[in-house]
Amino acid sequence: MALKTEEMVLNMGPQHPSTHGVLRLELQLEGEIIIDVIPHIGYLHRCFEKHAEAMTYPQVIPYTDRMDYLASMYNEFGYALAMERLMKIEIPERVEYIRVIMGELQRIASHLVALGTYGADIGAFTPFLFCFRDRERILHLFEITCGARLLYNYIWIGGVSHDLHPDFIRLTREFIKDFRPNLKELNDLLSYNRIFIERTANVGVLPLDTAINYGVTGPNLRASGMKWDLRKDDPYSVYHKFDYEIPVGSGEKGKTGDCWDRYFIRVREMEESIKIIEQAIETIPDGDVSSAIPKRIKPPEGQIYTRVENPRGELGYFIISDGSVNPARVKVRAPSFVTMQVLPELCKGFMVADVVAILGSIDIVLGEIDR
């Protein structure tokens, strides 16, 4: 008589230390081997898109902060850029520079969280605190600029809310000076650690064609070997004025597009972001930080789709205006949402411990998935 057997179903989350928020994964297990992964989302849904329709255009900005709460500056950046393109307004050069500096600082801060929590997922807790120590200094830079540490409401349509703090340039220089050795320390401690490489290389390989089919963007796509970065490929703001590289995954420790590649691409992107910030703070022009726009923002009837390279990938805003003070529709293309769909594809055949590694390596933010 054959014994009746069944697969074990394990619910991972929504309250679990390494689902990075409130994601719930339904894992079907054969022992510890993953047969299938079903992500359940919606625990953090706040109706951003519907909310936006009841707000005036500037009032939407604080809501964009709360989507990807680790990259708030970039969310505002994208929204402001879309609105400016819709209204066809020119903004001062200094504002563009400030936005780029803030955006790149935010990219570093966001990647630091991604890398730190990734280390913690793999079991190394110390890099997590090292990363947060550096992130703290970036948050301090944001705080002296606009008063907030996480949700800034700093980049406004047509400008920014405050000019840079007098100390900002000096503190940024100091930060960069300290950050380079810290990055090396992170590499020594985590990136090139033998156990870490064993855990991440050849795990959760995302082939390039799968990545493109699913619409994966950002560091995850670049780790799979495609040089696709909107800062270069669909230039916006003043990114064309700076000299920097787009790192691409090369399968240094395993196959191209494995967890280690996705991890390391972020380390290298931080180095490139530092280069951009260095150039920007040297060449930042003087001038006004807001352009003359009316108090009541009433864009002409029409629609616009604008995309920017957020730390997690291609963040797109599709805004329809009916000529009134409220947007008729604000649709967001959230990179995390798109990336998360490839998760079941990556996890099949690996072990429970690898799910954590893979989930950490695609670096999703639940606030952005659920909006």
Added chain:
Amino acid sequence: MMYDWLNNLIGSPILAMFIVSLLPLFIFILPFALLAVLAERKVSAHMQDRLGPMRVGYHGILQTVADIIKLLQKEDLVATATDKTLFNFAPLLVFIGSYAAFAVIPFSGFFIGSKIDLGIIFIVGVTGLVVAGILMAGWASNNKYSLLGAMRSAAQIISYEIPTLLIILTVIMLTGTLSLYDLSELQTAYFWNWLILGGPAIGIEKILLIPLMIMGCLIIYTSTLAEVNRTPFDIPEAESELVSGYHTEYSGMKFAMFFLAEYANMFAVSAIVSVIFFGGYQSPFGYLGNTLGLPWLIPIEQFFWFTAKGLFFVFVQMWLRWTLPRFRVDQLMAFCWKYLIPISFVILLLVGLITLI
């Protein structure tokens, strides 16, 4: 020795036995666990650019005491679907397993619970109880994470006992004794008599033994790390994967039992490593008591050296924990079966050959 002395002092064998069996708990394990938990938090904090506990007492010295008081006050939570008998018994069994090991650990030539000839075998045997306790806890909790953690833990501990035993066997072959007391007495006088440096052997034999013993020491330390579930082998507790493994469902004092057992175990395995390879309670440079002509000073010095060696290895465990990431469960098994066990066999063989010549 301790028992005889107390028996003479008090005149009641039962009372003396009672005191001897409780002594390690009250004068060693509890204070050690209190200090080690604090030390762990402080060590990790300073490695991570933090301060750690600072509020309770001077620099947070009383933090663990406060934690224990909190744990004592907690409600004894038992989930509905658990197997109550096993659930309640498991923490006890785990604690008994690690506590019993202290019976034969020679803290000094004087302070030793029992000098039985089978010291090492006894330790290996009773720490085996821990596996049963962990499996029991995982099964009785009726929680999938606990079950996964318990299964991993059982597989891991049993696998890593093999290289440990093989190295112990090597040492037994070399020294011809199973008693931890005799083992320590063998490595007396100076540090070049420690087994890691070839023990009391002399000449060519010693030179041949040194590399083998160093490798053996590394293997035994690695596998005991795995046996006490410390990083990089903390897979059963793997916080980021299994929440906290087999003790997910435990709270209050039962949780504290697991915690206490973990720290007791940490010291027990460090003690074994230091007895086997680092001369146990023997001082590396001879005794002050001998020079000064104060024989009563010697056991105290021995106690100091033993504790210092044990604590050093505990510190290394903490150091490793806050530096290294965690292995995956299959990699852990592969590491044991593909590398540690074959190398241990080779060491066993070579040491056997050396003792023949």
